[in-house]
Amino acid sequence: MKRSFYLGCALLAAAAAVRFPFLSVRPMHTDEAVHAVKLGHLLETGLYEYEPLEYHGPTLYYFAWLGARLAGIRSLEGLSENLLRGITALAGLGVVLTPWLTAPYIGKRAAFFASVLLAFSPAFVYYSGYFIHEIWLVLFLGFFLGGLCRYWDKPRLGWAVWTGLSAGLMFATKETAVLSFVSAALAFLFLWGRSLRNERPIRLLDAAVGSGVFLLVWLLFFSGFGTHWQGLADSLRSLWLYPSHAAVKTAHFHPWWYYLDLLTWTEFFEPVVWNEDGIVALALLGCLVVLRNQRKSSVFPWASFLVLFTLILTICYSAIPYKTPWNVLPLLYGMVLPAGLAADRFLRWARGRKEHLIVLTLLLLFGFVSPLAQSLLLMTRYTTSPSNPYVYGHTSPDIFSMFQKVMQTADYSGEGQRLYIQVFAENDDYWPWPWYLRSFSSVGYFSKVDPSMPAAALILADARLEPEILKYLYETPPPGQRHMYLPLFDAPVYLRPSLEWRGYIRKDLLDLMQTDGSVPETERAR
Numbered sequence: 089m090k091r092s093f094y095l096g097c098a099l100l101a102a103a104a105a106v107r108f109p110f111l112s113v114r115p116m117h118t119d120e121a122v123h124a125v126k127l128g129h130l131l132e133t134g135l136y137e138y139e140p141l142e143y144h145g146p147t148l149y150y151f152a153w154l155g156a157r158l159a160g161i162r163s164l165e166g167l168s169e170n171l172l173r174g175i176t177a178l179a180g181l182g183v184v185l186t187p188w189l190t191a192p193y194i195g196k197r198a199a200f201f202a203s204v205l206l207a208f209s210p211a212f213v214y215y216s217g218y219f220i221h222e223i224w225l226v227l228f229l230g231f232f233l234g235g236l237c238r239y240w241d242k243p244r245l246g247w248a249v250w251t252g253l254s255a256g257l258m259f260a261t262k263e264t265a266v267l268s269f270v271s272a273a274l275a276f277l278f279l280w281g282r283s284l285r286n287e288r289p290i291r292l293l294d295a296a297v298g299s300g301v302f303l304l305v306w307l308l309f310f311s312g313f314g315t316h317w318q319g320l321a322d323s324l325r326s327l328w329l330y331p332s333h334a335a336v337k338t339a340h341f342h343p344w345w346y347y348l349d350l351l352t353w354t355e356f357f358e359p360v361v362w363n364e365d366g367i368v369a370l371a372l373l374g375c376l377v378v379l380r381n382q383r384k385s386s387v388f389p390w391a392s393f394l395v396l397f398t399l400i401l402t403i404c405y406s407a408i409p410y411k412t413p414w415n416v417l418p419l420l421y422g423m424v425l426p427a428g429l430a431a432d433r434f435l436r437w438a439r440g441r442k443e444h445l446i447v448l449t450l451l452l453l454f455g456f457v458s459p460l461a462q463s464l465l466l467m468t469r470y471t472t473s474p475s476n477p478y479v480y481g482h483t484s485p486d487i488f489s490m491f492q493k494v495m496q497t498a499d500y501s502g503e504g505q506r507l508y509i510q511v512f513a514e515n516d517d518y519w520p521w522p523w524y525l526r527s528f529s530s531v532g533y534f535s536k537v538d539p540s541m542p543a544a545a546l547i548l549a550d551a552r553l554e555p556e557i558l559k560y561l562y563e564t565p566p567p568g569q570r571h572m573y574l575p576l577f578d579a580p581v582y583l584r585p586s587l588e589w590r591g592y593i594r595k596d597l598l599d600l601m602q603t604d605g606s607v608p609e610t611e612r613a614r
Contacts (some may be wrong), residue, residue, distance in 0.1 A: 089098055090236070093287025095200065096185070102208035103184050104177075106460065107216050110467040111173040115483040118584075120219040121520030123599050124172055128164025128526070138319035141325035141333045144221045146309045146319075147261045151166070151175065151224070165527050172219040179223045183421070186227065187428060189234020192241065193390035194429045202428030205367050205455055209471055211351075213463035214478045215414050221262045222414045226421045228257040229268055233425075236272065237390045245294055252298030256305025259323075263330045267404045275396035279389060290474060334410040342411040347402070350416055360470070362462060362477045364420060366454030371398070374426025379434050391429060398422030399582060413478050431455065440458040483520055486581040490548075490589065491524045491567050497546055497593060498528070500601045506530060512537060512549040512557065517587075521548065541566040545597050546576070551588035561592070574598050 101353045109117050116124070127149050130136050136146055155175040187194075187202035194202070206212055216223055235251035238244075253291035308320040334340075352479060353363035378391045402419045405411075431451055438447040470476045472485055498507045508530040511518050516535045525531050532544070535558045543565070561573050576591025 092165050092196070092200075097205075099200075099203055099207055099239040100181055100184065103181055103213075104462050105167065106208065106213050106467070107177045107180060110471070111177065111217050111393070112169045113468060114171060114217070114471040115484055115485055115487045115503045116520045116523050117218065117220075118519040120172070121523035124147060124167060124523050125526075127156070127172070128167060130166075131156055131161065132163050135315050135318045138310050138312070138322050140322040140329050144262045145260045145323075146312070147224055147228075148219075148221050150309065151179075152219070153265060167526075171218045176219055177216045179227045182227045183212065183216075183230060184225060186230025187425060189230065190237055190390075190394065190425060193237050194425060195395070195432050197435070198428040198432035200428070201431040201451070201455070203428055204426045205370075205424050205459070208456055208459040209364060209367065209420070210362065210412075210459055210462040210464055210466050211416060211420055211478060213459075214476075215417060215467045215602075217284065217467065218414070220414060222417045225258060225261045225265060226417045228254050228261060229265075229418055229421060232258055232268070233272070233394065236276075237393070238265045239294070241390065243291055243294060245297060248291075248294035249301050252301035252385055253305060253353060256302040256309075259302075260305055260309040263326050264415065264418070266327065270403060271397050271400040274400050275393050278396060279393055295596060304572060307337060336411060340412060341409040346411045347416045347419065350413055351420065360465065360475065361458075362466070362475075364459075366459065367420065367423050369454070370427035370430040371423035373434075374428070374430035375399075384387055389425070390446055398426070413480050453583075462573035481584055484582040484584055486589075487520070487524065487583065490543060490577065490581055490591065493591065494525070494546065494548070497576070497597065497601065499544065501597055507546060508532070508544045510534065510541075510544040510547045510549075512547070512553050514550055514552060517550065518548075521583075543571070543573075547573070547592040548576075548591070549590050550583075551590050554590060556597060557590075557592065571595065 090466075122143065126143060130149050130153050136149055138146055142153075150171060152175050156162075156167065156171065159171060184203050184206045187199040187206070188196075191199035212223075212531050221408075231254035232251060235247055235254050239247035239251055255265075255269070258268065275565045308314075308318065310323040311317050312319055329593065348368075351364040353361050353365055373394050378395050398419060401422055405415060405419055434447045434451075435444065438444040441445070466476055466478065472479060472482050494509070498504055501507050505528045507528065509525065509528060509532070511521050511525075511533045512532060512535075514535060516533070518533055522531075522533065532541075537553065539560060543561055547557065562570060565571075572595040573592040574595055576593045577589075581589055
């Protein structure tokens with residue numbers, strides 16, 4: 089017991105060391121910025137309203153709200169990348185521990201191997217540093233699967249409550265939780281006619297209590313803890329609204345093999361290898377182990393359930409045209425459990441010293457060394473690179489230099505963060521600017537140029553709108569009221585790949601910035 093405890097602590101420390109030091113290296117993704125602004129609204133007003141077509145469920149915001157309040161933060165301006173992503177990274181550490189719930193059914197050593205794979209998996213490490221819902225969904229999925237197995241093996245009211253709570257949190261996290269519920273139900277029904285038929289039935293009291301806990305979680309979270317009752321109806325409407333809404337977003341349509349291609353490496357000419365080959369290969373071998381042994385041990389029916397659940401879930405996700413890379417996490421989590429089982433069985437079969445050394449070396453290479461190296465590269469050098477398989481429409485690092493120019497302009501303007509800024513972008517595609525400009529009190533966001541508005545001294549705009557911006561600055565104002573504007577940025581900059589942005593600064597303000605001996609307001613205040 090003491091040895092297992094120390095190993096677990098060492099593994100968690102190593103998993104944390106891969107995740108936490110790099111949380112602020114990467115600029116905020118559009119989705120992260122949107123979630124952060126919604127969290128800021130919750131902090132400042134105490135109100136949350138679920139929207140069935142966007143942003144997913146409320147758990148992300150409420151757990152982040154709790155973390156922010158514990159840190160003494162009460163507003164959007166006080167939030168930081170380290171805090172938001174740190175809260176998600178804590179959930180990622182929780183994911184590392186979840187295989188231990190299934191230890192009685194795959195074995196303690198298999199559970200440890202599964203935890204190692206989760207600790208250093210490039211996908212899990214990378215998305216643990218994202219302020220989005222997926223890591224939370226997988227955390228609750230691990231709780232749910234472990235609770236199901238534990239309850240059916242030894243029916244206890246506590247495990248019924250645990251399972252209902254986990255299912256409720258999954259549903260309150262993201263609409264795709266339904267796919268996991270369907271996969272679990274189908275896997276259970278299939279095995280019911282085979283190895284589980286003679287098992288003890290579900291007790292009605294336990295089922296009622298578990299269902300009651302699920303409903304309580306649903307009621308509290310989707311109603312905004314009693315502040316927005318419409319959210320309950322909207323959560324049910326999302327079951328048919330969300331699929332139809334996703335069906336029209338053709339930009340996110342990918343072929344059925346998208347997730348499998350994401351997890352495996354076949355491009356031998358690529359200079360850097362990104363893959364989860366160790367997990368995928370071990371998972372396939374683990375499936376064979378389960379099929380070979382399911383009639384020989386009472387433990388294996390539940391290992392069969394986990395394997396079948398993963399297979400059905402993979403089919404479900406692959407069949408849906410709408411795909412984004414972070415959606416791979418639930419099915420990758422399912423693969424990790426039989427992968428740990430396979431690693432354990434190979435070590436047992438390798439009885440000779442030489443064979444044991446070979447198997448152990450292969451496990452260390454593909455289960456620890458390669459994933460760790462990939463994870464470190466993905467979190468640092470390739471954190472926004474298009475070659476990173478988990479990057480998807482990510483904000484360019486140019487946002488840092490653009491924001492620095494904005495801050496410098498505000499300092500020299502004499503107005504500081506009261507400086508009025510206009511941001512123009514087609515289709516409101518200006519995110520994540522609201523996150524980076526959160527400390528400014530006067531920012532206007534516009535999807536088109538309105539000639540009746542007075543022009544700000546500082547303008548940020550999508551480069552595609554430049555003809556309209558120039559007309560707005562030089563043709564619309566009457567003679568005598570026109571100001572000269574010059575480029576704010578010295579070189580081409582991009583908000584996202586292929587999305588160039590421009591900055592326009594009024595000449596009198598730029599002259600002030602370029603005057604020798606001029607000192608920014610922030611320096612004068614010191």
